[in-house]
Amino acid sequence: MRSKVTVLIRLKEGILDPQGKAIEESLPALGYGGVESVKVGKVIEMIAEGADAAEIESRVRAMCDALLANPVIEDYEVELTAAREGG
Amino acid sequence: MRSKVTVLIRLKEGILDPQGKAIEESLPALGYGGVESVKVGKVIEMIAEGADAAEIESRVRAMCDALLANPVIEDYEVELTAAREGG
Numbered sequence: 001m002r003s004k005v006t007v008l009i010r011l012k013e014g015i016l017d018p019q020g021k022a023i024e025e026s027l028p029a030l031g032y033g034g035v036e037s038v039k040v041g042k043v044i045e046m047i048a049e050g051a052d053a054a055e056i057e058s059r060v061r062a063m064c065d066a067l068l069a070n071p072v073i074e075d076y077e078v079e080l081t082a083a084r085e086g087g
Numbered sequence: 088m089r090s091k092v093t094v095l096i097r098l099k100e101g102i103l104d105p106q107g108k109a110i111e112e113s114l115p116a117l118g119y120g121g122v123e124s125v126k127v128g129k130v131i132e133m134i135a136e137g138a139d140a141a142e143i144e145s146r147v148r149a150m151c152d153a154l155l156a157n158p159v160i161e162d163y164e165v166e167l168t169a170a171r172e173g174g
Contacts, residue, residue: 041129042129048121067117
């Protein structure tokens with residue numbers, strides 16, 4: 001089967017997020033108050049092939065550990081969306 | 088009300104995604120074949136305050152146009168998750 005896979009990669013709790021901090025400090029200057037705890041992460045989308053959903057998910061998790069995320073400072077979530085049979 | 092807001096920012100269809108391309112070309116070398124159409128985007132999470140969900144969403148969309156996204160080459164999705172009353 002082929003499936004669309006969405007991977008959300010975020011900094012772990014407690015890791016400094018300078019990009020989020022910069023956004024948080026810029027927003028009030030642009031007139032947008034009332035915003036806090038801004039965190040910036042990555043979203044990686046792909047079409048992946050595998051025997052079944054469980055196999056695709058475990059392969060994408062291995063890809064995260066090997067290349068997509070930095071497991072020391074980042075957490076990731078893998079979600080299979082819009083599974084497509086055949087292909 | 089206060090709400091957690093998740094913003095997904097992706098390159099528009101047809102815009103070259105060199106980061107996605109680099110991942111797509113690196114994966115087979117690491118033993119992960121069967122992956123295509125890799126796209127890399129950003130996820131921005133925040134806690135935002137506003138009168139109601141509609142007002143929060145429209146303010147966050149304005150923030151996207153003003154600072155968070157580049158509307159010329161990027162599309163964004165705004166999603167309110169885990170609305171919290173009070174605060």
